[in-house]
Amino acid sequence: MTEGKHGDGQMAIGMIGEMRRQTIKRFQAPIDSLRLSISVSSFSSTLRRSPIDYDGDLAILHCLPPKQSYTIIDQLHLHQNASMAEHNLSTMTKPLNFYISSLQTCISVDHLHQLHAQILNSYFSNSVFLLTRLAHAYLKFGCPTVGQRFIISIIKNPPLFLWNETIKCYARKGCYRESIDLYYDMLRSGYKPNAFTFTFVLPACAGLKSVADGRRVHDDVLLFGCECNEFVITALIDLYGKCGELGVARQLFDEMPVKKTASCNALMAGLVLADKFDGALSLFNEMNNLGIKGDTMTMVSVLQSCASLGALQQGRWAHDHIIRTRMGINLYLGAALINMYARCGSIEEARQVFDKTPRKDIVTWTAIICGYGMHGLAHFSESLFLQMISNGLRPDAVTFVGVLTGFSHNGLVEKGWCYFHKMRDEFGVKPALEHYSCMVDMLGRAGQLKQAEELIRKMYVKPDSKIWGGLLNACKIHKNFKMAERVVPEILKLDPTNAGWHVLMANIYATSGKWDQVAKMRRNMKEKKLEKQPGWSLIEVTGQIHTFLAFDQSHKMSKEIYKYLEDIKEKMRVEGYVPELDVVFEKVDEETKEEMLFYHSERLAIAFGILSTSNGDVLRVMKNLRVCVDCHNVIKFISRIAYREIVVRDAKRFHHFKDGVCSCGDYW
Numbered sequence: 306m307t308e309g310k311h312g313d314g315q316m317a318i319g320m321i322g323e324m325r326r327q328t329i330k331r332f333q334a335p336i337d338s339l340r341l342s343i344s345v346s347s348f349s350s351t352l353r354r355s356p357i358d359y360d361g362d363l364a365i366l367h368c369l370p371p372k373q374s375y376t377i378i379d380q381l382h383l384h385q386n387a388s389m390a391e392h393n394l395s396t397m398t399k400p401l402n403f404y405i406s407s408l409q410t411c412i413s414v415d416h417l418h419q420l421h422a423q424i425l426n427s428y429f430s431n432s433v434f435l436l437t438r439l440a441h442a443y444l445k446f447g448c449p450t451v452g453q454r455f456i457i458s459i460i461k462n463p464p465l466f467l468w469n470e471t472i473k474c475y476a477r478k479g480c481y482r483e484s485i486d487l488y489y490d491m492l493r494s495g496y497k498p499n500a501f502t503f504t505f506v507l508p509a510c511a512g513l514k515s516v517a518d519g520r521r522v523h524d525d526v527l528l529f530g531c532e533c534n535e536f537v538i539t540a541l542i543d544l545y546g547k548c549g550e551l552g553v554a555r556q557l558f559d560e561m562p563v564k565k566t567a568s569c570n571a572l573m574a575g576l577v578l579a580d581k582f583d584g585a586l587s588l589f590n591e592m593n594n595l596g597i598k599g600d601t602m603t604m605v606s607v608l609q610s611c612a613s614l615g616a617l618q619q620g621r622w623a624h625d626h627i628i629r630t631r632m633g634i635n636l637y638l639g640a641a642l643i644n645m646y647a648r649c650g651s652i653e654e655a656r657q658v659f660d661k662t663p664r665k666d667i668v669t670w671t672a673i674i675c676g677y678g679m680h681g682l683a684h685f686s687e688s689l690f691l692q693m694i695s696n697g698l699r700p701d702a703v704t705f706v707g708v709l710t711g712f713s714h715n716g717l718v719e720k721g722w723c724y725f726h727k728m729r730d731e732f733g734v735k736p737a738l739e740h741y742s743c744m745v746d747m748l749g750r751a752g753q754l755k756q757a758e759e760l761i762r763k764m765y766v767k768p769d770s771k772i773w774g775g776l777l778n779a780c781k782i783h784k785n786f787k788m789a790e791r792v793v794p795e796i797l798k799l800d801p802t803n804a805g806w807h808v809l810m811a812n813i814y815a816t817s818g819k820w821d822q823v824a825k826m827r828r829n830m831k832e833k834k835l836e837k838q839p840g841w842s843l844i845e846v847t848g849q850i851h852t853f854l855a856f857d858q859s860h861k862m863s864k865e866i867y868k869y870l871e872d873i874k875e876k877m878r879v880e881g882y883v884p885e886l887d888v889v890f891e892k893v894d895e896e897t898k899e900e901m902l903f904y905h906s907e908r909l910a911i912a913f914g915i916l917s918t919s920n921g922d923v924l925r926v927m928k929n930l931r932v933c934v935d936c937h938n939v940i941k942f943i944s945r946i947a948y949r950e951i952v953v954r955d956a957k958r959f960h961h962f963k964d965g966v967c968s969c970g971d972y973w
């Protein structure tokens with residue numbers, strides 16, 4: 306506890322002061338109500354007999370419930386007036402409780418500045434108690450730099466609480482480095498951190514993704530004996546999860562004697578962040594087995610995992626779980642549900658959730674607008690956008706990504722430009738990379754390559770490799786090799802180690818028959834040890850995810866799958882199927898080319914789906930890369946021959962195949 310430092314005219318505290326300090330000490334221990342009332346009354350009686358030690362005495366107020374603290378403040382006020390008269394301090398006009406309640410009810414930083422000035426001119430200008438409250442008020446208004454100034458140069462021996470609050474304030478404002486540095490300053494000043502300190506500084510390390518700082522703080526957690534505090538451990542799990550150190554996060558989690566929702570959520574968020582969606586879903590099962598109740602945060606992670614895996618059945622189960630456990634669907638959970646259904650290919654169910662959401666805000670509207678956008682249903686996304694505006698809501702950057710995606714998938718170039726300009730001029734949303742990416746895709750796909758390149762060169766933000774990649778893809782579709790040769794160096798400057806661009810360029814050369822250039826690109830890849838990202842497809846059957854790579858023979862039903870594909874090949878030929886051998890960019894004979902195409906991962910997944918589900922069931926397949934022209938063609942045939950609706954989500958968009966046609970109109 307801080308030793309009292311008094312201004313002029315104040316006497317030594319003496320024995321009575323010592324008694325009071327004892328009382329305060331007692332308050333630091335856990336208190337029951339009986340001890341509390343005894344202590345308050347003994348505190349009050351000592352007050353009547355001595356001058357006030359504002360720095361020491363008032364610390365008791367931190368420990369008291371508001372009602373008791375006001376009783377004491379009133380007594381202090383009476384005592385203060387008597388003391389002031391005794392010491393001829395007539396300049397002080399306002400009582401202490403005036404400042405305390407003003408600080409509590411203060412509504413703006415300007416008001417706080419006025420109070421600050423008044424306090425500096427008052428009887429309490431040196432009171433650690435009041436200055437601490439003042440600094441805390443600044444922190445509540447999100448002014449960590451002011452808080453830091455109080456700690457460093459205004460308050461002598463500031464309480465640990467103020468250090469903690471300032472560290473927290475920096476972290477909450479996203480000033481992670483400042484938060485961590487202040488923590489180190491605190492250690493250098495000789496303070497011992499407590500569990501609160503760690504729960505505030507660890508999120509700053511996580512925000513900065515600085516595993517080095519995190520480890521240093523982790524050492525301190527052990528040094529200062531906070532390794533059993535569940536909140537600290539949860540913050541550590543969160544830190545390691547966000548830094549991609551999932552092994553450490555998992556170990557800390559496993560070692561927790563009692564696991565609670567918050568620690569499960571922290572680990573789950575780490576798994577989702579690392580694209581370990583399977584792991585996140587099995588953790589959710591683990592939680593259910595352990596009887597740990599999930600909350601809305603848990604379910605947002607679960608739904609996000611289902612959405613990424615395209616696991617519609619598990620997503621539906623999670624939705625049901627939310628309803629059964631009466632969790633209450635808040636705005637974020639509602640949006641996560643809409644997003645899950647849309648990304649799992651069931652835009653109808655996404656719409657049902659949207660329609661049933663009683664209070665819709667921008668997050669809800671944006672979720673459904675983006676859903677329609679990714680399904681290429683531009684008409685719906687635009688009409689919902691207009692409805693949202695007429696309901697008085699303002700679209701944000703993400704809403705525009707949804708609308709522009711829809712236009713891009715439908716080749717609605719004029720509309721795209723109109724909304725692109727509207728976004729900035731009417732709604733003040735500055736175009737970001739994602740918006741440019743939609744525009745470049747849209748222009749490129751529509752064959753307006755020159756306009757697309759011009760737009761990239763005039764962008765407000767620095768284009769990334771993906772934007773140039775969009776243009777390169779358009780060069781491939783429209784066979785513009787000259788532009789492709791111009792674009793490739795731009796991409797390689799930004800992303801030299803990505804094999805995908807090399808492959809794309811090699812394919813472009815192959816299309817124009819420049820085999821020496823193809824060989825050069827391949828050599829280049831070999832020298833740089835770049836490996837092509839393998840294509841894979843997922844399909845969910847009876848709640849279980851099955852993954853297929855191209856030419857995959859590891860599945861237990863492999864034999865049946867290959868047999869099915871052989872059989873359907875014959876039926877397709879009868880119906881007029883001719884393989885698109887142009888998409889094979891290898892210098893091999895036609896038969897090998899056909900062979901190379903026929904076992905692309907999505908075909909294996911679809912064959913497995915047909916063999917293991919009932920007639921009439923919709924098949925939903927997720928693919929990590931874009932679907933190739935030949936697969937697109939084959940899936941159209943299969944949808945007609947097998948009488949199946951097949952939904953494919955590729956890296957770019959959704960394709961709904963039914964009766965031999967695709968919803969994209971072969972435009973993707």
Ligand SMILES: [Zn+2]
Pocket residue numbers: 902905932933934935936937
């Ligand atoms: Zn393919």
Ligand SMILES: [Zn+2]
Pocket residue numbers: 937959960961967968969970971972973
């Ligand atoms: Zn399609």
